[in-house]
Amino acid sequence: MSSPETGDDRFDTPHWPAEIRVAKDRRSLSVAFRDGPTVGIPAELLRVESPSAEVQGHSAAGKTLVAGKAGVAIASVEPVGNYAVRIGFDDGHSTGIYTWRYLHKLGTQGEAMLADYAAALAAKGLRREP
Template identity: 45%
Template sequence: MTQDAPESIKYHRSDRTLEITFPGEASVSLSAELLRVLSPSAEVQGHGPGQEVLQTGKAEVGITAIEPVGHYAVQISFDDGHSSGLYTWTYLAQLASERQILWQRYLEKLDDAGASRDPSTDIVRVIG
């Protein structure tokens, strides 16, 4: 099923959140970090299941541009140089409706990998 286009998309620079309102629904805020680490690009998602690349150090990432792509998506550019993901209305709606569980999964993957959201932190685990 195809998602209708949002009624509005607003970026709030102060708290680095993207506020999206779909027809007939309350607005939802998605952090720039969530959008960046779950970018639909091949660079992040890989070219098939199991090829995902864990994104680390993105806690302070911001959005620099949001450009429409036809009538079905936006291309979001981030201040870390990433700009290859096309966020379809369907994908944005999925992120909005599943944001808590997707965020929790991301945090668990970071923890499992011994990685951090902080761009200036390297996690070192001492075993012994």
């Protein structure tokens, strides 16, 4: 099993969670990191920026713009080793593995990422709402 001591950049992170909680309405994930911030990450952002190949593709050019996920909810959160969680959503998507580093990025850069996402949708005539 990989760990920060392995030197593998995918798992090497100073951002270890102390606590992960799904909101009662299942529309966000709260992550308290040991190194400081507690962040709230909307389920919509988690879904549309899923690290899965289905969303990210196999290259930057292959990324899929996922529309209509404003109302998506978190259905499950399962640990993956000691470096990540797999998040399942009520729309059936559950293939992304969210490393601690990636959750930290989504939590600290999420507003900008959601703004970029909304702009990309608008440019293609798509909407956040289902």
